[in-house]
Amino acid sequence: MKRIAVIEGDGIGKEVIPQALKALEALDFRFERVDLEVGYARWERTGTAISDEDIETLRSCDCILFGAITTPDDPDYESVVLKIRKGLDLYANVRPIRPIAAISGAVGHKNFDFVIVRENTEGLYSGIEDIGDDRACTTRVVTRKGSERIAQYACKLATARRKHLTIVHKSNVLKSDKLFLDTCRQIAEEEGITYDDRLVDSMAYSLIATPWKYDVVVTTNMFGDILSDMSGALVGSLGLLPSANIGNSHAFFEPVHGSAPDIAGEGYANPIAAILSAKMMLEWCREFKKASLIEEAINQTLCRNIRTPDIGGNSTTTEFGDAVAEYIRDSF
Ligand code: ATP
C-alpha cells in the first residue's frame, strides 16, 4: 500500500483536493494517508510555512497530492513548493496537454495530445544571482547530469506514447543550450526514440498553430515554464490543467493553478485540475484502469452539463466532485 501525503494548502486548494479524494475513494484506491498542513495560513499562525521535519515526513511518503499554496510578496517567506522540489529532488516537471472533449480551448483545436517535460532544478532558475544597483546578473546553469536525467525521463515517457521527442532550446544564441541539445540527442539515440529539435521562439508559434505535431517536448526550466502555461490555453481554463513533479523515488502531483484568493471560499472553483492530478498520481502508482475511469467520469459529468462557472456552467465545486464520484461508483 502506498503512503501518500495530502496537502490541501491555501485558498481553493482546500476546496478542490477533497473532490480528488472523493474520486480516489469511489475507485476504492486504498492508501496510507498522511495529512500535512503547510503553507501561508500556517506561516501566518506560526511563522513557519514548512519545516525540515515536514520534508522528512514527505520523504517517508511515496508521493504527495497537493492543492495550492499562496506565496506572499514577503522576503522572509520561503516558497513551499521550491523547498519540496529541492528536498525531494523532483527534477522533472510534467504537464500533459490534451483536450477535454466537452470543452473548447482558446484556439479551437481538438486534435492534440502532447506532454511538456520541463527540467526543474537548474537553467535560469538556478538561484545563483548577483544583484547590484547598476548591474543584475542571473546565472543560467546547464549540466550534463541534469540534461541526461531529464532526457532519460522524457524518452521513457515517449516510449509509452508515440515514441517521438522534440528538444526545445535556443542554442544559436545561448551556448549553454548546446550542451542541453547534444545531451538530449545522445540519450534519444541510445533509447531508440526518434527526435527533432526546435528553437523556443518558433516552437511557441508552432505549439499554438499545429499542436498535433508533438508528442513529448523536453526543454530547460524557464522555456518549459512559459511554453507550458501558454499551451494551457489550448485546453481552456486554468482550472483544467494537472501537473506532476517527478524524481527518482518521489513524486508530487498538483493542479497548475494557484490558490486563487479572489474566488476562494465561494465554492465555485473548478476541481478538474485537482482530480486530473489524482489521475496522474494513479498512473505513477501504475493503477492505469482506475486512472482512465477518472477521465471518463469527468467527461461524462461535463456531458451532463454539470460544470463550474469558469467553463460556462453554474455548478459548485462539490456538485461536480459528487457527480464524478457517483459516476465512478456506478461504473466500478
Ligand atoms: P497564487 O498566488 O496562489 O498563484 P493567483 O492569484 O495567481 O494565486 P491562480 O490560482 O494562479 O491565482 O489563478 C489565476 C486566476 O485564474 C484566479 O484569479 C482565478 O480567478 C482563476 N482560476 C484559477 N484556478 C481556478 C479554478 N480551479 N477554477 C476557477 N478559476 C480558477
Ligand code: MG
Ligand atoms: Mg498564480
